[in-house]
Amino acid sequence: MFDIIKVVILSLVEGITEFIPVSSTGHLILVNEFIKLKPESFANMFSIIIQLGAILSVILIYFNKLNPFSHKKSASKKRETIEIWKRVIIGVLPAAVLGLKFDDFIDEKLMNPYVVMTTLFVWGIVIIFIEARHKKAKIKSISDMSYKTALLIGLAQCIALVPGTSRSAATIIGAMLLGCSRTVSAEFSFFLAIPTMFGATSLKIVKAILRGTPMSMWQVFLILLGTVLSFIFALIVIRKFMKYVKEHNFIAFGLYRVVLSVVMAIYFLIIAK
Template sequence: MLEALKVIVLGIVEGITEWLPISSTGHLILVEEFIKLDMSDSFVSMFNVVIQLGAIMAVVLIYFHKLNPFSPKKTEKQKLLTLQLWVKVLIASVPAAIIGLLFDDFIDAHLMNYVVVAITLILYGVAFIVVEKRHENAKPAVKRLSDLTIPMVLVIGCFQVLALIPGTSRSGATIIGGLLIGAARGVAAEFTFFLAIPVMFGASFLKIIKFGFHFTGMEVFLLLLGCVISFAVSVYAIKFLMQYIKNHDFKAFGYYRIVLGIIVLLYFGMTAMFAA
């Protein structure tokens, strides 16, 4: 029962922070300092990635009609545009897929620590503020998803590679990439949601393969529970973000990231100092 309560908390954190550009890893590393799953390290590492599947299903639910190229409610032109959108999503996924496969073990071994997480939280927090200030009076050149060109989505895909570094925030990196190419905030956010589908399915599949398929009954239960909670919370987080950016920019998330990064550095730095 206690482990289930821990998973519920972790699922809530994942559901909120996966879509807001504030780094789910940065928050999970803090939460796990106080709420540690009494499971093997290999299971916890796999759980933190696979729990994202619940968040992905929230995107599929909310945007099912927009993502479905076979909807009878769409015209032939709309179906073609939807297929083109999927092609762009898959093209943008290539850079992260290649780099992720090559460096997944290295990242887990050398970059999954509080110093890296804190630094990236702060750096991309500053980046959000700078990018937004530069675009305060600029009119977006890309106002619809269909306006995104192949070179544009490749740029966004390259920014997604940066998110392989813990603490960066996948949504944060790709939204910054979208803003830099002139996309409207809503377009940048939606493309980020869609881009997450193949990337997170791929990352989850890779982690499950590495973990092996020898799950205990408790492990299956905890994994499913985490996915369900992250799904339910993600539905509200996505709707909140899309409503928020109608009247606000991303600077508030930048300031939040900077404060969180400083907290992570101070907390773990002091913990390490007193433990020495």
């Protein structure tokens, strides 16, 4: 029963923080100080696989928009969907290349609370600064986005390879700097997440399998439960988040990141020591 409570809490944190610009990694590192599944090898596998639930929530919400084979779509709408996927593929290439090359280095050298608290703070300030100076957007739909812009947003996503940056923060802020509206920036960030997170999750699962990490039936059940819960929580958050960005800016998220970084600094540099 205690394991199930842990799974619910960890899945809630993952589902809420994965697609908003606050860093799911930062939250999971902090929460894992108090609530951690055992053994550590299983806990790491759990945190990786439940991201698939969050990915599926994006696919469900935007299925019609992202499905070029729908019989209900006109020819022009199908072409628009294909154009979206072209930009997503271009945008995901930089992170795919760098992620494969530096995955082990990131896990060994950068996946720690000190790096995360620093990037939380720095990018919190960046979000506040950019939002305070955000000009009227020129790009009002993803199909209006040039391939060059998609590639540049993909390069911005690479910054999020550093834990605590937040993949959604890097892509959303990068898109806004390139002239995209907040809604387009958020949607393109969600769409980029599908191949990016699926690829990253698959890579880590394959590595775990090659290392021969065993799992009991109970652990498999916990992972399935966590995946379903992450899907449900992310589904709710994405819908709420898209309503929010239509009427508000991202300054609140920047302020939240700064506060969270201070909380982490107090805990890891003073209390935990």
